[in-house]
Amino acid sequence: MSVSDGSAAAPERAEIRALHVIAGPADGSSMIFAKRESASLGATGVKVRQFFLQSRTSPVSLFREFLRFRREIRDFRPEIVHAYYGTVTALFCALAVWHPLVITFYGSDLNPDPAVSRVRSAISGLLSQLAALRAAQIICVTSGLKRRLWWRRECATVIPGGTDLELFRPQPKEEARAILRWPAAEKIVLFNAGRSPRIKRLDLAKAAVEAANKLGCDARLVVLNGGTAPSEVPLYLSAADCLLLTSDWEGSPFIAKEALSCNLPIVSVDVGDVAERVSCVNPSRIVPRDAVALGVAIVEVLSLNCRSNGRVMMGELSEEKLAEKVRRIYERVVPGERSAGVRNADGFAQKCRVDQV
Numbered sequence: 001m002s003v004s005d006g007s008a009a010a011p012e013r014a015e016i017r018a019l020h021v022i023a024g025p026a027d028g029s030s031m032i033f034a035k036r037e038s039a040s041l042g043a044t045g046v047k048v049r050q051f052f053l054q055s056r057t058s059p060v061s062l063f064r065e066f067l068r069f070r071r072e073i074r075d076f077r078p079e080i081v082h083a084y085y086g087t088v089t090a091l092f093c094a095l096a097v098w099h100p101l102v103i104t105f106y107g108s109d110l111n112p113d114p115a116v117s118r119v120r121s122a123i124s125g126l127l128s129q130l131a132a133l134r135a136a137q138i139i140c141v142t143s144g145l146k147r148r149l150w151w152r153r154e155c156a157t158v159i160p161g162g163t164d165l166e167l168f169r170p171q172p173k174e175e176a177r178a179i180l181r182w183p184a185a186e187k188i189v190l191f192n193a194g195r196s197p198r199i200k201r202l203d204l205a206k207a208a209v210e211a212a213n214k215l216g217c218d219a220r221l222v223v224l225n226g227g228t229a230p231s232e233v234p235l236y237l238s239a240a241d242c243l244l245l246t247s248d249w250e251g252s253p254f255i256a257k258e259a260l261s262c263n264l265p266i267v268s269v270d271v272g273d274v275a276e277r278v279s280c281v282n283p284s285r286i287v288p289r290d291a292v293a294l295g296v297a298i299v300e301v302l303s304l305n306c307r308s309n310g311r312v313m314m315g316e317l318s319e320e321k322l323a324e325k326v327r328r329i330y331e332r333v334v335p336g337e338r339s340a341g342v343r344n345a346d347g348f349a350q351k352c353r354v355d356q357v
Contacts, residue, residue: 013045016330019078019099021069023089026052029230033161033254034084034104040162040323046330049076056088069096079334085109086128094134100333103131104139106161107251107272110148114199114248136333139326141252142273157329160252160273162322163314168234168261170311176239187219187302190240190264192255195226201246204291208244208267211295217302224255237262242301246294247271257317260310267297281310 020038024030035050042048051072055061069092073081082102083090086109093101109128113121129150132138138156140146146156177184189212191205202223209221221244224236233255237243243259243266250272259266260277266284268274278284283304285297315321 016046016080016327016334017076017078018046018048018080018082018330019072019076020048020050020082020084021053021089021093022050022084023053023056025054026050029226029228031084032230033106036164036319037162037323037326038084040319041326043320044323044327046327049078053089053092056092062088062092065092066096073097073099080330082330083131086131087124088127090131090135091127094131100136101134102137102139102329102333103135104141105145105251106141107145108196108199108249110140110145111249111251137329139329144272145251157325159322159325159329160257160317161254162319163254163257163261163317165261165311165314165318167231168237168258170263170307171234171238173239173307176235179235180239182239187217188240189219189221189242189244189267189298189302190224190236190259191221191244191246192224192253193226194224197225199247199249201248201289204246204289204294205244207291208246208294208298211291212298212302213295215295215299217295217299219298219302233258234262237264240264241305242267242298244294244298245269245271245274246289248289250274257314260308261314263307263309263311265301265304265306265308266310267294267301269294277313278310281308281313284308284310 022031022034038048038050051069053065055065078099080102081093081097081099083093084104086103086105090103105128110125113124132149132152135152135155138152139159140156141160143158146153146158149156174184182188189209193200193202206221209219212219222240237259243264245253245256245268252273256266256274256277260281266278268286269289270286275286278286283301285301287293287297
């Protein structure tokens with residue numbers, strides 16, 4: 001006969017099986033934010049398997065991907081399929097399965113994309129909107145993206161992407177510069193052009209730094225072009241004097257949140273959710289999309305020669321906390337009692353009574 005010590009067994013969270021569909025290759029920095037969120041969900045009791053959609057343009061390749069995807073579905077038997085990005089990725093999932101579908105929209109999947117033709121940009125937006133019709137739940141990284149939805153807004157939740165606060169943390173500027181071999185006294189303005197310098201407005205960033213230098217700043221623009229290893233980005237953020245953002249369109253730019261996590265001051269136009277993120281951060285500036293105005297702001301921030309208080313604003317945007325919010329999205333769509341329950345020590349579902357919380 002077993003003896004109980006009188007204490008109740010701690011409830012175990014019900015496991016949710018989620019297949020995450022991410023565009024691009026499994027390695028490299030492409031869609032790194034989606035890969036990180038996918039990995040962080042494992043700690044919340046979600047059993048994750050990742051499917052990397054290798055081709056999104058060739059009909060023949062997409063058909064092969066469809067067959068591979070169906071095999072993955074049969075093998076893994078997910079309860080939820082989560083498309084990380086709209087356009088072809090989301091529509092592929094919408095057409096390939098009848099499982100509950102969650103879609104995360106990041107920015108250029110709903111926003112106009114000046115890097116491509118107007119026709120192509122319009123088609124991409126249309127694909128995203130059509131995929132949204134099949135979504136059980138939608139995640140938008142900003143409220144502005146949610147307003148761009150033509151329908152299903154009642155199923156949309158705003159959850160900005162999270163940041164790895166262990167990876168992105170303040171480091172002594174002198175040490176970071178020594179590793180990068182940057183002169184200790186040089187004024188460095190960091191700019192993330194990524195793979196889309198036209199959308200990010202590299203031309204405006206160059207003009208802004210030139211305007212700052214005409215005011216006697218003597219700053220140098222350092223451009224991240226997408227080839228920097230993700231693990232090295234914190235080093236650049238710690239070594240720079242400020243981050244510059246000049247994009248025409250953004251969702252919730254991860255580089256801004258990563259800069260805040262490293263206490264790097266930000267000079268930015270009003271794009272995406274940057275203004276919201278830096279509203280209580282000093283020193284930082286939100287200015288019009290004008291080279292001279294940006295140049296003046298750069299001079300003001302660099303003249304202070306100090307770090308910001310950005311990290312203290314990032315507690316609610318850690319990967320761990322935002323992964324919990326995504327899990328709660330999953331709990332809304334998992335079929336049956338599993339959507340509202342946990343499992344006790346015996347493995348039986350316990351229904352949560354909201355009115356008793």
